[in-house]
Amino acid sequence: xxxxKFFVILFIAAAIGLFVFAGSVLREKEDSYQPxxxxxxxxxxxxxxxxxxxxAEKTDKPIAAMFYVDWCSYCRKYMPVFVEFxxxxxxxxxxxxxxxxxxxxVDMVNKFHIxxxxxxxxxxxxxxxxxxxxxAATTDESVMREELDNYLNVRKNFVK
Numbered sequence: 509x510x511x512x513k514f515f516v517i518l519f520i521a522a523a524i525g526l527f528v529f530a531g532s533v534l535r536e537k538e539d540s541y542q543p544x545x546x547x548x549x550x551x552x553x554x555x556x557x558x559x560x561x562x563x564a565e566k567t568d569k570p571i572a573a574m575f576y577v578d579w580c581s582y583c584r585k586y587m588p589v590f591v592e593f594x595x596x597x598x599x600x601x602x603x604x605x606x607x608x609x610x611x612x613x614v615d616m617v618n619k620f621h622i623x624x625x626x627x628x629x630x631x632x633x634x635x636x637x638x639x640x641x642x643x644a645a646t647t648d649e650s651v652m653r654e655e656l657d658n659y660l661n662v663r664k665n666f667v668k
Contacts, residue, residue, distance in 0.1 A: 541617045543609040557594035564602035570632040580625040
């Protein structure tokens, strides 16, 4: 009887251990972005106003970054608006577009925990600061303008 009880407890413990291990492996995969195969034409990103993140990081200006993927219809619709902001704020911000499906950007995508597209961030390496912009900025231009202007006003307190 004791032997049967021992094996039942051993079986239950093994099942629980397997369940916990499998859950942690699945959770790890869920927490990191996996690039998708693109079946659509790439979104056109005009290099005159929109930089790569590597180029933008070389400037002294804060970076307005858009994380996007080519297969996202919202990204396609928002990119021209993002370009217009890049033109209007070119003296105050560097604008960068990060294609999340490109292998060289996957580490950055995971660092910023990007799970939805487009995602907008302000990255300020001068004061080691990054934050996500209000999601409404992708649908309401006045919200984007307000977010960009507010950050510049706050930044004055930290950068002299």
